[in-house]
Amino acid sequence: MKAKVTSWILLLTLIFPIMAKSQVKVRQTAGRDALGDFAPEFAHLNDDILFGEVWSRNELLSLCDRSIVTVVALMSQGLTDSSFKYHLESAKKNGVTKTEIVEILTHAAFYSGWPKAWAAFRMAKEVWTDDADTATVGSLEAYAQSILFPVGKPNDAYAKYFIGQSYLAPIITVGIPIANVTFEPGCRNNWHVHHATKGGGQTLVCVGGRGYYQEWGKAPVELRPGDTVHIPAGVKHWHGAAPDSWFSHLAIEVPGENNSNEWLELVNDEEYLKLK
Numbered sequence: 001m002k003a004k005v006t007s008w009i010l011l012l013t014l015i016f017p018i019m020a021k022s023q024v025k026v027r028q029t030a031g032r033d034a035l036g037d038f039a040p041e042f043a044h045l046n047d048d049i050l051f052g053e054v055w056s057r058n059e060l061l062s063l064c065d066r067s068i069v070t071v072v073a074l075m076s077q078g079l080t081d082s083s084f085k086y087h088l089e090s091a092k093k094n095g096v097t098k099t100e101i102v103e104i105l106t107h108a109a110f111y112s113g114w115p116k117a118w119a120a121f122r123m124a125k126e127v128w129t130d131d132a133d134t135a136t137v138g139s140l141e142a143y144a145q146s147i148l149f150p151v152g153k154p155n156d157a158y159a160k161y162f163i164g165q166s167y168l169a170p171i172i173t174v175g176i177p178i179a180n181v182t183f184e185p186g187c188r189n190n191w192h193v194h195h196a197t198k199g200g201g202q203t204l205v206c207v208g209g210r211g212y213y214q215e216w217g218k219a220p221v222e223l224r225p226g227d228t229v230h231i232p233a234g235v236k237h238w239h240g241a242a243p244d245s246w247f248s249h250l251a252i253e254v255p256g257e258n259n260s261n262e263w264l265e266l267v268n269d270e271e272y273l274k275l276k
Contacts, residue, residue, distance in 0.1 A: 026052065027052070028052065031044070031047040063090075063094040063095075064091070071088060075116055078113075078115075080119040085127065088101070088124055092127055093148075095208070097225070105117055105120050140184070140246075143209070149171060149208075152169025152182070153167060154168075155181070163266055164183065166181060166183050166189070167182040168182075176253060178250055185242070187247075188240025189240055189267075190264055190267065191264040192237070192261055192264055193237075194259070194261055196233040197257045202254060203228065203251075204249045204252075206226065209245045212240060213238075214237060214238055215236065215237045222242075233254075
C-alpha cells in the first residue's frame, strides 16, 4: 500500500520556505571550456543563465523534474548525442531510477516517435546499467550515487536504537531541522514515540530505495521515493529499509513545546521478515 498520509502540498508548505534560502546552485563551465574564446557571450548564456539561473530555480521545479523535462524534450527532437547522454547522467544523479526512466521513455515514445525512443533507450541502457540497480542490495557507494541528498556518516549516536547500520546527513540545522537518514538493507529503528506538550511530531519524505513505516496496531505501509508520512506526537511507530533494499528519507522535526523522543522495544525478526 502506497503511503500518501500527507500531500505534497503540505510538504511544500513545510519545507520549501526554509530550503529557499539554501537552494542548490547549479554550476556549469562547459560553455566557457568549449567556446569561451570563440563565443564568449554564448558561453556566458549557457553557463550563467541556462544552468546558473534557470536550472538553479529548484524552488519551482526540482532538479529531478527539470531533468525529466529536458530528457523528453531532447528525445522528441531526436537529439541523442553527447549532450543527451549528459542529461541522462544528470537525471540519474538527480534521482531518476532505472524503472522510472524506462517508463518515461516508453510514455514519450507514443508522442515523439518509436525510432527516437529506440535511440534514447540505447543510450539510457548505458547510463542505467543492469548491474547498477542501486536501490536493491549493493554497495553504499553505488546507492549514494542514485539519490539527490548525501548519505552522510554512520549514525553512531543512535546506533543502540537501530538494528543494522544507519547513516545521518544534516541538511538544514537552523529553523526547522531537516536530516537525510539512510538505512542499509534490513536496517530499521526501534519502536518509538515523539512526545510534545503542544505540536511536535515528525514528517518523513522518502527520497530513495524502498522502506516501511508502521504505527502500533496497524499494518506496515510500504514507502518509495515521493511518499510522505506525517507522524503526530504521541504515536508509537517504527520505520526503516525493506529487507532487500537501501532506503533514505528526510526527517523533518515538527515544531512543538517540550519535544522529546522515547525509544522502546526493537522490531523483532519475526515481525520484520513478514514484510516483502
